[in-house]
Structure formats: structure tokens, C-alpha cells
Amino acid sequence: MQTRLDPAELHAFIDRVFGTPDAAACRVVDVLEAQADALAWVRDTTGRYPSPKPVAAAVQEAATGLRGVDDKRDPRQILSTVAVEALAAYMAEPQ
Numbered sequence: 001m002q003t004r005l006d007p008a009e010l011h012a013f014i015d016r017v018f019g020t021p022d023a024a025a026c027r028v029v030d031v032l033e034a035q036a037d038a039l040a041w042v043r044d045t046t047g048r049y050p051s052p053k054p055v056a057a058a059v060q061e062a063a064t065g066l067r068g069v070d071d072k073r074d075p076r077q078i079l080s081t082v083a084v085e086a087l088a089a090y091m092a093e094p095q
Contacts, residue, residue, distance in 0.1 A: 007033065024069045034075035035063040038083040045087065058086035 011029075014021065021029075038059050042051040050056065062082040066075045 027069050027071070028067050031063050031066045031075045031079075034066075034079045035059055037076065038079040041080065042083050042087055052087075052090050054090050055083065055086040059083050 011026075039051050039056065042055055042059075043049050046052075051059075059079055059082055062079055063075070065071075066073065066078060
């Protein structure tokens with residue numbers, strides 16, 4: 001059974017324990033959550049864990065580029081698109 005905490009509740013708990021995080025920390029958390037969701041989609045789609053290395057590498061590279069606090073792009077949208085495209089490319093390769 002998988003239990004997922006509500007992100008707002010988790011953020012509120014962290015704020016109570018450690019104080020309010022800065023914008024950079026919040027951005028990193030948002031990107032990490034989006035990265036985890038993208039890789040979970042790959043797992044659910046392929047039935048494989050871990051994700052194929054080229055797919056995981058593509059998602060990781062894209063996630064690294066999204067961590068800047070000035071980057072206003074939606075990490076969930078971008079990383080899910082990267083995961084779909086990387087998985088399609090991987091599956092198109094002869095095995």
C-alpha cells in the first residue's frame with residue numbers, strides 16, 4: 001500500500017519544525033516531487049523498476065535544469081513530457 005502525504009500538509013509541518021524555507025528550497029522540493037512522479041509514471045507504464053537508465057538519465061538532466069528559483073516553468077509538465085519522450089525513444093531502439 002502506498003501512502004502519499006498531502007504536499008501542503010507536509011510543507012506546513014516542515015515550516016513548524018524548521019521555520020519557513022526560502023524560495024530556492026521550495027523550488028527544489030517542487031522539482032523533486034515532479035521528478036518522482038515522472039519516474040513513477042514510467043514504472044507504472046512499463047512495469048519495470050528501476051526505470052531504464054536512458055529514461056532516468058533524461059529525467060534527471062531535465063530536473064537539474066529546473067531547480068533554479070528564477071525558472072518559472074512548471075516542473076511537473078516538463079518532466080512528464082521528458083519522461084514520455086525518453087521512454088518512447090528507448091522503446092523505439094532495437095533491443
